Amino acid sequence: MIFKLRRQPQAHKNIGNLQGNWIFCTLPGVMSAKTFDFGSRIDEILRVGEDLGLSSSEVHYVFTAVLADEGKEGELQLSQVPVCVKGAESSKVRIMGKISSALKTIMKVLTCVVIVGVVSCSVISFHNPTKKFVTRNIQDLIYPVMTTLRQFTLPVLKKYPHLSLWYSEECLVPNILFNHGNIDxxxxxxxxxxxxxxxxxxxxxxxxxxxxxxxxxxxxxxxxxxxxxxxxxxxxxxxxxxxxxxxxxxxxxxxxxxxxxxxxxxxxxxxxxxxxxxxxxxxxxxxxxxxxxxxxxxxxxxxxxxxxxxxxxxxxxxxxxxxxxxxxxxxxxxxxxxxxxxxxxxxxxxxxxxxxxxxxxxxxxxxxxxxxxxxxxxxxxxxxxxxx
Missing domain, CATH: 2.60.120.650 (Cupin)
Incomplete structure (x- = not known):
């Protein structure tokens, strides 16, 4: 299949603004173009190409083919570039991108939680007035919190009963570096x-x-x-x-x-x-x-x-x-x-x-x-x- 990109004569130093899925082919033929500044839009074009699953060499070829012959007017045929991505593959790429973004967000949230937890524990441990305040105000919350946690974990224990063994274990992770000291x-x-x-x-x-x-x-x-x-x-x-x-x-x-x-x-x-x-x-x-x-x-x-x-x-x-x-x-x-x-x-x-x-x-x-x-x-x- 042959894809055609048109350029306006007055925009011989620019490339067309391929809006939306600029190389996602739903309709063959000619795509309209608008002039824009190359430097300001290059990152956006690269991101779109990456989302569509194109390699860097393929994206580079598109730029080279569009800008190669500035004197040639009319149509530029890109007959040998595999720039058309099938719908299923494009959908898969977008899903993977969303999953990657979600994982990054989760990691950021977990990192923030760990940092806040470490800072809070440090303040409570080393600042005596804060320690007394927290101890005094959490006493009434311990029982309802533990009861609620128990209710949430009961379905898990019913499905995986062997997890209940952890409750009675005297040692979950042995310390292999522990030394019994001087034994006679x-x-x-x-x-x-x-x-x-x-x-x-x-x-x-x-x-x-x-x-x-x-x-x-x-x-x-x-x-x-x-x-x-x-x-x-x-x-x-x-x-x-x-x-x-x-x-x-x-x-x-x-x-x-x-x-x-x-x-x-x-x-x-x-x-x-x-x-x-x-x-x-x-x-x-x-x-x-x-x-x-x-x-x-x-x-x-x-x-x-x-x-x-x-x-x-x-x-x-x-x-x-x-x-x-x-x-x-x-x-x-x-x-x-x-x-x-x-x-x-x-x-x-x-x-x-x-x-x-x-x-x-x-x-x-x-x-x-x-x-x-x-x-x-x-x-x-x-x-x-x-x-x-």
């Missing part, structure tokens, strides 16, 4: 063989908040089968909220109780169940009682972990519970834990392995030890808790 690693046992003790009486003076570990054989008096507590658990809901995690490379996974109750676990199945709901916590406390040697005056963490493993489950590190003093209660089966020294105690504490049999309880402090469960050839169920 000399309390690690010189003999790597673990000690089995019954009727433990000197726990506070000999083991509490130290690098010593031990196995207590009389803290639990009967085997705790997974059937006891899984009968009252909605596994589908636990999976939906993200507290129940199943891992297996070769065994089929299930979200029903029939695969875990009354049957011997096989293969490499590994289940990690993090308990943070009060009703479930009450159930676990009944089947995994508090070991008698934990001091009565200390605080026990609300969070619990339950691990269920098949005989061929892959090795995995144990998580860090809320408090450093940690107990593992072997409910059924048998587990082997490889005790690795923490980063601060690698030079003073020697790694060792501990075999924990049913009804036995392992105590250690994760400031000194970072255990991993390794393959034992037995299926296993054990609970993990911590205290201050």
């Amino acid at each position: 690693c000399s309390t690690c046992p010189e003999n790597v063989d673990f000690i089995e003790i019954s009727t433990l009486q000197n726990f506070t003076s000999s083991y509490y908040n130290t690098g010593k570990y031990l196995v207590v054989t009389d803290a639990v008096h009967k085997i705790v089968s997974r059937t006891v507590f899984l009968e009252n658990v909605d596994i589908r809901q636990e999976i939906k909220t993200g507290t129940w995690k199943q891992v297996s490379k070769y065994s089929p996974l299930s979200n029903t109780l029939k695969e875990y109750i009354g049957k011997q676990l096989t293969g490499d199945i590994h289940i990690e169940w993090k308990i943070n709901k009060l009703e479930t916590l009450h159930l676990i406390r009944q089947v995994f009682p508090r070991p008698y040697f934990i001091p009565q005056e200390t605080e026990v963490a609300l969070h619990r972990y339950v691990f269920i493993d098949g005989p061929d489950s892959e090795p995995y590190p144990l998580p860090l519970p809320e408090f450093a003093n940690t107990v593992i209660i072997q409910g059924e089966g048998e587990s082997v834990f490889f005790m690795l020294p923490s980063r601060q105690c690698k030079g003073d504490c020697n790694p060792t392995s501990i075999t924990l049999k049913a009804t036995q309880v392992l105590f250690y402090n994760w400031m000194y030890w970072r255990p991993e469960r390794i393959k034992s050839g037995y299926s296993s169920t054990f609970a993990m808790s911590s205290f201050y």
